[in-house]
Amino acid sequence: MSIKSFAAKIFASIVHNNTQKWVNSPVETQYKIFLSLVKQAQNTAFGQEHNFRSIKTHEDFVNNVPIRDYEALSPYIHRVIEGEENVLWKGKPVYFAKTSGTTSGAKYIPLTKESMPYHIKAARNAILEYIYETGNAEFVDGRMIFLQGSPILEEKKGIKFGRLSGIVAHYVPGYLQKNRLPSWQTNCIEDWETKVEAIVDETVNQDMSVISGIPSWVQMYFEKLKKKEQKPVGDIFPNFKLFIYGGVNFEPYRAKFEKLIGRKVPSIETFPASEGFFAYQDSQTEKGLLLLLDGGIFYEFVKANEFFDEHPKRYTIGEVELGVNYALIISTNAGLWGYNVGDTVQFISKKPYRIVVSGRIKHFISAFGEHVIAKEVETALEEAILGTDVQVNEFTVAPQITPDEGLPYHEWFIEFETKPENIEDFALKIDFALRKQNVYYDDLIAGKVLKPLVIKLVKKEGFQKYMKSIGKLGGQNKLPRLSNDRSIADKLQ
Known part of the structure; x- marks a missing residue:
């Protein structure tokens, strides 16, 4: 064993023990972060406009700070870009992370001297937790x-x-x-x-x-x-x-x-974003990702099926339920307040708080009231592949509302590495697995409102060519698993 690997094991043990301290006091940890964030930003332009000095409880915060997406927060961000200080967070950011928005074009996410270390720490700790658990x-x-x-x-x-x-x-x-x-x-x-x-x-x-x-x-x-x-x-x-x-x-x-x-x-899954490093896989034997509750981020959760209501309830970590699809809302030490990240998560454990990423709040199919989410289509495909030699390179799903004939349907665009012997039978397997998960979709199929899904074959490297055509080849760019329209589908024809 080298000196470096020996030292890594010692460091891994220290990090694991420190992690357990906040894992064992999740509600208290989040409350301390909440109070600290509000206090540090009370003299900023945003803090003054939203009465941060009067905020003592989560209820106060909800009453003063609405949920915003990037478009709604962008006027503040542009002020920072133009050189104004103390707008969203004290001083000025060290960086702006440029990322691709789904509706707003390029987005510029602030990274401050307080937030940046947490990105690095989380990436490091994900590896150290793996070393601690496995000894490798x-x-x-x-x-x-x-x-x-x-x-x-x-x-x-x-x-x-x-x-x-x-x-x-x-x-x-x-x-x-x-x-x-x-x-x-x-x-x-x-x-x-x-x-x-x-x-x-x-x-x-x-x-x-x-x-x-x-x-x-x-x-x-x-x-x-x-x-x-x-x-x-x-x-x-x-x-x-x-x-x-x-x-x-x-x-x-x-x-x-x-x-x-x-x-x-062996693999380690992580959940990083420009807005924050939210979670990582802390166990090779337990499912889900450990939600990082001590990373300079205060989390709120809104039930996905209530998200578009006028005033949806905003839950804190101590109020969440297992198996519910939540939109992820964050407030951070980079100056994002009540910010809708766009991702949806489900809790699969509360001791500790572990999540799975279930999709995007804007990436779903509900053209007929079915509200199918990314986790459901991914799980359906996994079940259909199980026990077969089928291999999939990439896929996305869109509604076909106006077919040339017959009932409308969900159209699955799949690039296979190894195709199934019978595409129609494989499609029925996916459809069956999807119906088991989503009662609304099942009702639409049973009620003859929709016909079972149809697979459309995408040629080799077809998705790479599509991503290149829209200037999003490589880097952090990802193909949406599903869309509620045919903006992607029609370009894959």
Whole structure:
């Protein structure tokens, strides 16, 4: 055992013990963060306009601070971009993370000197919790790769702008720098396809032990590696021991990954966003992600089926129920207040508080009143694949409201790596699994309002070409699992 791996185990034990302190007092931890956030921001423009000095309870906060999405908060953000201080948080942000919005184009999310360390700490602790639980630390001696955006940052009014993953690249600890790939020069390549080719050339002869990134883009990297070397990724990198991912559900990709790698590799799921690092997988034996209640974020939860009501109830951590679909609302030490992240989550445990990401509050299908969410379509596909040789590269779902003939239906656009023998039978398996989960969808099928779903085959690399056509190839960009219209579907025809 190397000195580095031995030290990692000691550090992992310390971090785990510290984590258990707030895990065992979740409500108290969140209340302290709530009071601290309000107090620190009471003299900001936002704090003064929303009577922060008078806020003592969550009820006070609800009465003074409405739920806002990015569009509603953007007037404050633009004031900060233009150089004004003490608007949403004390002083000025250190960075703005540029991200792609689904309705607003580019979004600029503030990162402050108070919030930035939590992004780094959470990413580090996810790995340390894995080391603590499994005792596996040898991978820290090997090469590590993080597929991420360019670290080149712009600067305006004393604030630096860039992709979150590019910003984080500036915070890689010194003891990991010599083991980290790709090189700075390669990481700065903007064109994603060119960048992946360069990463392949740079890493193919290296001893990679940890690989991290959004599954769809890591898959692209693996495919190019395998094509270049004509052997599985696991043979190219015999010491590849840990895959770290976030952004999307890995299950639809798992079978394809295992085929590309040639074996199973342990993995850690994370839930990072420009707005905050919300959760990570803290156990290899328990399902779900540990919600980080001590990370400078105060959480509120709104039941998804009530979210679009005029005044939906906002629940705190001590009030949530298991198995309910909640929209995630945050207030942070970066100056986001009552902010609708756009993600929906479900709690699967309250001791500790573990969640699964169930989808996006704006990404659902309810063209006929069914309100089908991402978690349901992903689970349905997983059940249909179970026990078969079928492998899926990517998929998305949209309603077909006006078919040329017959009843309307849900149309599934799937790019298969290995197709089922009978597409119609496979579609019925998915449909059956979806009906089991969603009673509204089941009623519509049974009542002959909808006919069972239809699969539309997407050609190889069809989704990559679509993402490239809209300027969202690579990096942190993700394909929506489903839409309530045909804005994506019609471009896949």
